[in-house]
Amino acid sequence: MTFLTILTLAISTAFFLQPAQLPDGKSFTNSIGMDFVRVEPGAFRMGFEGAALGEQLTKVTEFGSRRAIWVPEKGD
DSSP states (O other), X not given: OHHHHHHHHHHHHHHHXXXXXXXXXXXXXXXXXXXXXXXXXXXXXXXXXXXOTTOOOEEEEEEEESSOEEEEOOOX
């Protein structure tokens, strides 16, 4: 009986929870101060091909997405 009660409570709680609402703009700052930018659906490249003095080389990788995603903005 206890298992059935817990299972019913878990299912009903999951049913009534709403997903987090993301902002409609092009950028936002979350509750801990991280800045994010919106990347629209499609293919894009992430990484850096050249390296300035003192910077680490990063492999450029192509990504694709069917919906908009939020990525952290480069920090200082």
